[in-house]
Amino acid sequence: MLRERGWENKRRTARVELSAEPEGYGVLKRELYQRREKENQGQGAADKFPYCILVEQRMDCWKKRESSSWIYPTLILCIYGFFYTMKPLDSFLIPYLTGPDKNLTIDEVTNHVFPVWTYSYLVLLVPVFLITDYMCYKPIIILQGVSFIITWLILMFAQGMIAMQIVEVFYGLVTATEIAYYSYIYSVVSADHYQKATSYCRSITLVASTVGAVLGQLLVSLAGLSYFYLSAISLASLSLAFVTSLLLPRPQKSMFFHSISDTPPSSKQGETKASSTNEQPDGQDDKDSVKSAANPGTSPECHPNTAKPQNHVLRVLVQLFKDMKECYGTKRLLYWSLWWALATAGFYQVLNYVQVLWDHRAPSQSSAVYNGAVEAIATFLSSVASLGVGYVKINWDLSGELALGIFSSVNAGSLFLMHFTANIWACYAGYLVFKACYMLLITIATFQIAINLSMERYALMFGFNNLIALVIQTILTVVVVDARGLGLDIVTQFLIYGSYFAVIAGIFLIRSICTIVSIKFRKKILCISREPGGPDKNLTIEEVTNHVFPVWTYSYLVLLVPVFLITDYMRYKPIIILQGAGSLITWLMLVFAQGVLAMQLMEVFYGMFTATEIAYYAYIYSTVSADHYQKATSYCRSITLVASAVGAVLGQLLVSLAGLSYFYLSTISLASVSLAFFTSLLLPMPQKSMFFHRKGLSDTVSERADRERTPNASSTNKHPGHQEDKDSANPSTSPEYHPNTAKPQNHVLKVLVQLFKDMKECYSTKRLLYWSLWWALATAGFYQILNYVQVLWDHRAPSQSSAVYNGAVEAIATFLSSATSMAVGYMRINWNLSGELALGIFSAVNAGALFLMHLTANIWACYAGYLVFKACYMFLITIATFQIAVNLSMERYALMFGFNTFLALAIQTILTLVVVDSRGLGLDIVTQFLVYGCYFAVIAGIFLMRSIYILGSTKCRREKQSFPKEHLTLKEQGSEEFSYNQQCNVAVIASTLTTPDI
Structure with a gap:
């Protein structure tokens, strides 16, 4: 009897143990036990025990293959x-x-x-x-x-x-x-x-x-x-x-709903196992699930009614809400989830409608279709991008949101390209870039969200983020696509999607700046390391960046306006000579002076040199006739590009091949500016100027306006250069030979009043106002980059320990700038309609280039970013220049040029004071380029929104014009005509298309 009871206890022990075995092992073992016990009902314990041992032996092989149960x-x-x-x-x-x-x-x-x-x-x-x-x-x-x-x-x-x-x-x-x-x-x-x-x-x-x-x-x-x-x-x-x-x-x-924690333990042993669950949750889940299978009465999915399903479901939903609230209470997870939802909504919207755009660009009925090949390449690139994330060693807590902003900008640029181009291959390329960038970012976002969450909470956030994304996508669909909304055509839709991603980029770029700057100010500076510069001046990077370079900006701002007016009053040549003298003094101090104070004084003279540069570009218009303006301008401007390229190449060759020190480069530069100074003495003295020494100061504003706007005006307007040459040939009537006879005080006041009136009239045109706004904003950022880009290069690859290729890079940048500027002349685009869109798109590219220069530690990537940045700026400034100048007289163009430059300098001064100067934030050079990138991203956002408004208003006017009126009564036609004219007038004013097309 005792023996039989012993065997029974062993069988019970075996049954208990099988509930703790792996899933496949326990199930098979249980089946063997149950089958054998049914066969041996009524037999003695002595007969049953050997089968128990037999089962144990037969299952040993399954234990060894436990890990294969997941296959x-x-x-x-x-x-x-x-x-x-x-x-x-x-x-x-x-x-x-x-x-x-x-x-x-x-x-x-x-x-x-x-x-x-x-x-x-x-x-x-x-x-x-x-x-x-x-x-x-x-x-x-x-x-x-x-x-x-x-x-x-x-x-x-x-x-x-x-x-x-x-x-x-x-x-x-x-x-x-x-x-x-x-x-x-x-x-x-x-x-x-x-x-x-x-x-x-x-x-x-x-x-x-x-x-x-x-x-x-x-x-x-x-x-x-x-x-x-x-x-x-x-x-x-x-x-x-x-x-x-x-x-x-x-x-x-x-x-x-069927997690193991929902099934309460029914014994002490269950409590012990529940406590061990905290140590090994995942493995214990598998064991508990097998236990549930062994006892159907406790399996949650088999009999949900036995556990009061209403309370059970309610308890699960409450727990889900608590978990979700706790997850989104973390700011870091909140921002990553925000990007996930916003970007995923846009991604799937683009995925839904990209084939429609492709069919619009290259109709499938008349063109070869390569959609499959493009999708295959896009999938491959997406896989590579996602795989590459695992090999990138970056502190994503610090730089993750910056990466979201930068690559969202790239996505916006890709979508704008797909909107802007009519070429199907460009559309394909834009889609490849778009999908690869999204997959790269969604991979980063996925592991950033999942890294500190349990599988249940990750699944919850995954589901809720997708729900938010779907809600946003639904709103986009209702507003943009659905016929009950705007029902926009497919091309305009992609403009909206590009702007949508530009907004996402702006949000996360601003957020990344806040994160990086706050971290910078939280760090305690224990010691300030002085890294000396080159042996010639022995200044530190901080002294050059935060103390020396800002002086040039302030000097330039103070001198620009008075020099601009004095240049015209003195008729250019004296100011050109002054420019040569200022350049000579600058280089003498740069070669022979030492210390921070001397370099600051040198920057003052360099500010005078750049302020007087206006004389070089304006001089030629006072000495040649209007017939030769184009040739003379092209020669004077192109020779500066050639000289800049020659200087850069020569410097690079002397440093890289001849091993010459930077001191000798400085002396060669001094010799060159000395020759320029002596050459300036040979210039002939002009007999007229644009403002103070010209004919027509007594004319009224209305008469001048009539002459400028009337095609068949007097010969003076047809050939202003010849007429003024004739006037200057007569000394008795030439205003510059007898300035005192014209009451000089009244004369100067009259000129200033006329300048103010002209400027007011120019900027009252919205089209010119927006182009000038871009000019001022972008030029401020451009010159700020030009001032500090070499500091960044020296930070990435210190000149004391690395080969320096600054000269070669400047030469290539100059060549690319010339090429892009020349390309503008061959582009047949209605710039009145698409010009501001181009400003927005290429400003976004500039922002991306600057973010690349901030984010990368590779000097070659920095060089590449600079090349893209300078080429894009020169391309856009060329468009802006002729858009402003095309319907203005030379005098008014010079006035707007001067005032736009002054505004740019004022903005640059604010940037320098806040970002660079040691009395402001005094940011390090890497963080500065982050700020400059965000600055250009803001410019891009302004002009992208403006371009959307223009394109939308133009589309509305065209639809109104194409509305059939033959079915209306006379009364309805009259009312319709009045309403149509009124809306057209509003649209014309709003879209700033007030000048004839070029």
Whole structure:
């Protein structure tokens, strides 16, 4: 009796132990026990014990293969993921819908069919998310497979817009149930295999997407297969996916409703195990799930009613709310989630409609379609970008939001390119850059959010972020795309999407500045290390940046206005001589003087040199006739570019090849400016100037305005140079020979009053005002960069220990600037309509270049950023110059040029005082370039918003003009005509198109 009781105790012990074994081991062991006990009912204990031992021995081999229990569900899920993603038609959906198969128009697809998917997805996402967890994933994966098949059957065999809208409803169900695919694996494998299983399940979808895109492209381009057969192949693939989903094992737990913590322990032993759960949560989950399977009465998914389901569900929902509140209470997670939601909304919106844009640029009925190849390349680039994140060693807490801002700017630029260009290959390139950048950033955001969260909380934030993204995408769809909203055409839509990403970039750039600056000021400076510069002057980087260079800006600002007026009054030559003398003194002090104070004094003279530079550019117009203005201007400006390039190349050769010290470069420069000074003495003295010594000071403003605006005015206006030359040839009437006879005080006052009136009239034109605003803002930033870029280069690659290629870089930058400036003359663009859009786009590129120079530690990347920055600025300033000058007299152009330069200098002074000067923030050179990048990002945002307004108002006017009036009564026509004229007048004023097209 005791012996039989002993065997019974051993069997009980074995049953208890099997509940703690791994899942596959415990289930198989239990089945063997139960089968053998049924066969041996009525036999003695002596007969039963050997079978117990036999079971233990037979299961030893399974213990050794415990780690392979995750392979089967992962393999089946990967097969399912491959077949449901491998759809060759995906890349050719728009050509299929707008082609002979479905015969829908682009407008029907864009404004009526596609929006239905967004609405369906939004309605289904939350309930499907909760039901997926409650049903333990597998039923929802099967539902996804069924929905996919229904979607494709309707897509293949149904006709009409209503049928396609029903397709979008089912496709919304497909995308809403996709959460089950990505969550299933965490409920059937242990935490030890999460990383491998996740990588397999996600990578297989990328592989399948690439295979589908390449297969579709080959079948269309080489085999000439119609899109219908691509749809049939996709349907076959989805059918295989559905069959595969039936083979998936049923999970024993889920993340929220059937988590093990929801099942209270019923014994002391259960309490002990529950306490150990805190130490090994993931492994214990697997063990507990097996325990639930061993005892069906306690399995939460088998009998949910036994646990008071209403209270259970309510408890889970309350816990979800608490977890979500706690997660979003962390500012860092909040900002990353904000970007996730905003960017994901824009990304999927672009993904939905990019094929529509491609079909608009190159209609599929008349052009070769390469959508599949582009999607394959985009997927490959996305994989590379995502993989590259793992190898980048960056403090993402400090630089993560800056990366979000920079690459969001790149995304905005890509979308603007897709809007702006009519070339399909440029559209393809923009899409490749856009998708790769988004995948790079979403990878960073994913692990930044997940790194300190449990799997349950990560899934919660993932779901809620996607919900917010879908809400934003729905708003975008309703406002921009839907026919009940604005119903914009596809090209204008991409302008909106570009501006949307520009706003995202602005938000995170500003946030990154706040983060970096606050961290800088939180750091306690224990010691100030003095890193001496070169042996010639032995100044530190901080002394040069924060004490010496700012003096030039202040000196330039103080001297600019008086020098501008004196230059005209003195008729240029004396000021050119003064410029030569100022340059000579500057270089003498630079060569022979020592110390910070001497270098500050040198900057004062250099400020005088740059302030008097206006005399060089204005002198030529007072000594040659108007017939030679173009040639003389081109010679004078091009020779400065040539000289700058020659100086840069010569300096680079002498340093790199001859090994000459910087002192000898300084003496060569001194010799060059000495020759320039002596050459200035040979200049002939002008007989006239633009303002103080010209004919016509007694004319009224109205007479002058009439002459400027009347085509058949007097010969003076046709040939002002000849007329003024004739006047100057007569000394008795020349104003400069007898200044006292004209009451000089009244004369000067009259000129100043006339200048003020001219300036007021020029800036009253909105178009000129906006171009001048960009000129002032961008020029301030440009010269600030020019002043401090060498400091950044020396910081990245110290000249004492690295090869210096500054000269070569300056030479290349000058060449690229000349090329971009020349290219403007060959561009046939309506700058009245698209000029401000170009200002916004290329200012965004400039911002990106500056962010690159801030973010990278590589000197070659810094050089590349500078080349892009200078070339883009020179391209834009050329456009701005002729847009301002095209309808102005030479005098008014010189006036606007001078005043714009003064405003630029005032802004630059503010930048210097706040950012650079030691009495302000005194930021280090790297942080300065972050500020300059944000400065250009703000400029880009201003002009992008302005350009959107102009394009929108122009579109409204065109639609109004094309409105048919033949069906209106006479009274209605009169009312319509009045309303139309009134709206046109408002639109004309608003869009600043007040001057004739160029």
